Amino acid sequence: MCYNVVMNDLSANLNTLRKKYREIFQKSAEEISKRIEELRPAGFEGDFLDDCKEWHNAVLKMFDEDIARDIYIKWQEILAYRKMFHCKRCATCCNLACSEFSPEQLKSKAQNGDNFATQFLSVFVPYESKEDARKIYPEYIKMLEENKEDEVYFYHCPKLSDCKLCTDYENRPQICRDFPDNPLSILPESCGYYEWKQEVEPVALLCHSMMEIIEFYKEKICTSSQD
16 A cells, blocks of 8 residues: 555544544533533522532532443443454554653653553663654654644664564563553554454543543532632
């Protein structure tokens, strides 16, 4: 497949994902708004964000005991279904690991006890330049450059053999064993988990939208109570 076709496919997939998320987010917002309204205290005529502790407390309880619980259950089902798929040894994840954190930032986080940063640094080393990383997956890096405002840093695993096998497989850290643990990550079609991502993506988008919305409401409730 030529470069332009692959690049067009990646861009189209990203645009489709954004459109899906907007649609799902709107439906989630309407559903949560409806559930909030159902908890309105009898006789209260004000807006939800007005000072009504009874309503706020009922909504917060609904968020934590109902919606958050349902999201957790769905997410566990997504991760459990992942076990039905297997790595195809395309080695893209080993050759091109991305992070919003620089090597210096990761070292600082690791020194402060961040387990993920510690594991990440135990495996990956930074590319000397973005151009070196571009050779691995040029379409993906170009897409990031065109669509992501924040800086992205690229890393690779030096333990990968020429046959695309891990030379320290039995001792690989948990982040390697669990990858990919987020179906909203962009995966190449060569990845053994690509089909898993495609199948569970709608539910993952729904979970993500619900969490984003309830976090928004929680922040508003907190701000309202401080006024």
